Amino acid sequence: REGPGHTGSAMDAPSAAGLGGADPQLQRFIEVETQKQRFQQLVHQMTELCWEKCMDKPGPKLDSRAETCFVNCVERFIDTSQFILNRLEQTQKSKSAFSESLSD
Amino acid sequence: KLDPGLIMEQVKVQIAVANAQELLQRMTDKCFRKCIGKPGGALDNSEQVRTGGRSGDPRVCSLGLPLRLCVPQKCIAMCMDRYMDSWNTVSRAYNSRLQRERANM
Numbered sequence: 001r002e003g004p005g006h007t008g009s010a011m012d013a014p015s016a017a018g019l020g021g022a023d024p025q026l027q028r029f030i031e032v033e034t035q036k037q038r039f040q041q042l043v044h045q046m047t048e049l050c051w052e053k054c055m056d057k058p059g060p061k062l063d064s065r066a067e068t069c070f071v072n073c074v075e076r077f078i079d080t081s082q083f084i085l086n087r088l089e090q091t092q093k094s095k096s097a098f099s100e101s102l103s104d
Numbered sequence: 105k106l107d108p109g110l111i112m113e114q115v116k117v118q119i120a121v122a123n124a125q126e127l128l129q130r131m132t133d134k135c136f137r138k139c140i141g142k143p144g145g146a147l148d149n150s151e152q153v154r155t156g157g158r159s160g161d162p163r164v165c166s167l168g169l170p171l172r173l174c175v176p177q178k179c180i181a182m183c184m185d186r187y188m189d190s191w192n193t194v195s196r197a198y199n200s201r202l203q204r205e206r207a208n209m
Contacts, residue, residue, distance in 0.1 A: 026108050033119060039198070040123050047194045048130050051187070058138060058179070058186040067193055074197040 046077050127191065135183035139176040 054069035 029112050043195045044126050047191045051134055058183040062189040070193045071197045074194055078201055
């Protein structure tokens with residue numbers, strides 16, 4: 001997700017394959033950092049979404065109800081994400097070839 | 105000759121900067137929405153201002169800001185802290201979920 005102030009980096013690449021060339025240490029580093037970045041991005045995204053659902057009035061501290069809401073929100077978001085992936089996979093399998101339906 | 109160790113350090117720094125910017129951008133968005141411009145007040149003890157086209161009071165507050173901008177600083181400061189708390193809560197919850205998923209595989 002691009003925004004003002006976003007610094008482009010090699011970590012934007014959807015696949016790290018081929019980066020780092022022959023150096024296995026660099027290759028490994030890129031894999032690890034890419035994974036970490038995916039995690040960070042999701043935390044940013046979920047915090048933003050769950051804030052809308054869980055935070056009514058920012059007070060002097062995060063009360064336990066809000067905290068529970070955030071935890072539940074994360075779980076439901078991951079559930080939703082998995083459900084979508086699984087169902088998409090199923091609907092693609094049930095069609096004889098996905099690309100055929102696209103070329104209609 | 106390029107030193108891979110140096111490259112890795114530089115990349116880590118770039119990533120950290122990018123993450124800080126991302127956090128700042130979203131936090132600013134959320135706290136602006138919470139603290140600025142809602143007449144009637146969504147917050148208890150809120151100090152909110154309506155943005156508008158007034159010429160404004162030329163006096164400044166202790167922050168050196170014009171008075172009309174000084175009022176919601178408490179709201180924004182609190183909002184920033186709560187946003188950080190929320191971010192940390194989400195990070196922990198997501199991490200737990202990932203570990204649970206791995207354990208179940």
